[in-house]
Amino acid sequence: MDDLNIEDLDLYELLEIDINSTTTEIKKAYRKKALQCHPDKNPDDPNAAKKFQQLLKVLEVLTDNAARSAYDKILKGKKEAKLRHKELDGKRRKLKEDLEARERQATSGTFKGKSPQQLLKEEIERLRKEGSKQVEEEMQYVLNKLKEEQQRSNEGNWDGSTHRIKIKWHVNKNDSTNGGYTYEMLHTFLSKYGDIHVLVMSPKKSGSALVEFKDRKSAEMAVDFEIGLSSNPLKLQWVDPLSRSTGTSKSSLIKESDFESITLTKMRQAEERKRLIAQMMAEDAEI
Template identity: 55%
Template sequence: MLDVKKFSESDLYGLLGVEISATEAEIRKGYRKKALQCHPDKNPDNPKAAELFQELSKALEILIDASARSAYDRLLNAKKAAQLRTQQLDSKRQKLKNDLEERERRAKEEAGGPRASYKVNKTPEELFQEEFERLREEGSKLIEEEQELMRQQLREEKQMHSRAESGWDASKHRIKIKWPAGKDDPFNGGYSQEALNKFLSKYGEINVLVMSPKKNGSALVEFKTQEAAEMAVSYEKGRLDNPCCLEWIGDAPKNKNSRTGGSNTITDRDYESLVLRQLRQAEERRRLIEQMMREDAEEESFGK
């Protein structure tokens, strides 16, 4: 748990790389820039990165909350004023000052208890601590939203990096799925979003799967990886009693490692492993089909 003392003694503006006069938008911008650099997902082997990320998030939480920022600014100004006064004192007067502060501190501790609170004015440190505890108890929806935006940005950066390395852009190689289904068939030829997802997800992660809203017997799928997309096009036939057909929208993707020179994007080198994987997937597919047929039979029995 983050300690209030750590933040009361820290330069939160400096931590976020902004000026004391910074607007909320500038504070958020500074936070994003610093937090993206030390985000735990980017630095999994650096425990200090996670700690710094937490500190940046807490600094943002304090500085975008009007009341907490005001208390922090008062504390900051009080410390600067005290530092200036201290610099102006000679060593003898400094000792007298320290002795006086110590006596005041002891007197305050001895006065303690609930009745003393209204006799002693709250110090900037105490006011800041109250605001710090309030934020801790309330939590901050704004911080959660900010961190979710950051996670989304990191996911997008990761996807772009993955695409750059593999040369695969899923959005340019979507697949159209067709199957026989009557125009007014309420069961759409036995296919549904869930059924298609069961058939296709065994090949790999799916980015998007959309059933045609205009006509039966049509859907579109986008796979995360080229291998998953190629395997689905090559092998998937859907329901045994009503097979489907998968076709590339536009040209099939090119495989720069292909040694065959043909139009098939699955290479000879990969063929053996794909066949072995397909044998395992065929058994899963058979079980899924049996389950779907049982569900269909139950629905028909229920309808009677």
């Protein structure tokens, strides 16, 4: 099993579970450990990938009845021998070790039965050839969980101010109705996709507005699906063409000492954002 010597390890201790744990408990323990050890969460650990793969091997043995039975015999035998070893004084211990060594030598290659170690090796080789459906399912579960965590992290890093959406529609010259659109109408059309952080109608240029959503998904859906009035369709575009693909790269590891300062800053930004957008649109209209 690659460079992982199963028979020399306590797999239950590694997963922090009891030897009598059920398969369900083993899987649960594996998931917890795998999520902690995955290379994506440990970029500074050069052995992270190796540890993750080793956990798969451990899961493979403990979720296969035959392999687990062979492993348990070795583990229990070692624990019993260790206990007996402690009970013997130095002299008797040496005699016992010599006797056991002679017995192993005498039976080597002639004993028809298979030792627990041989049985375990055979079971591990079988698993290597056959694969394990349970292991594949658990690995996929862990990967899905990691993907969900990443998605939640991305959502948490969303900053609508860097992903503004420009809205345009046709307006005839001297049209006092602004092409049939009002602030309230635009807000109704857009709010069905999610919470709007700010919506501003251009104060100087008819047929133009800017919107910021509070989360990425809402913004993306609005750009993809909103058409407005069929008689005068809306055209939604990212102000920054790279907004959809890049997202923000802010670290989620914010120091506690910085939290108050960051919170106050964001509050001030929220108050000023509408004014800044209006100013930007006014300048755009003058070009």
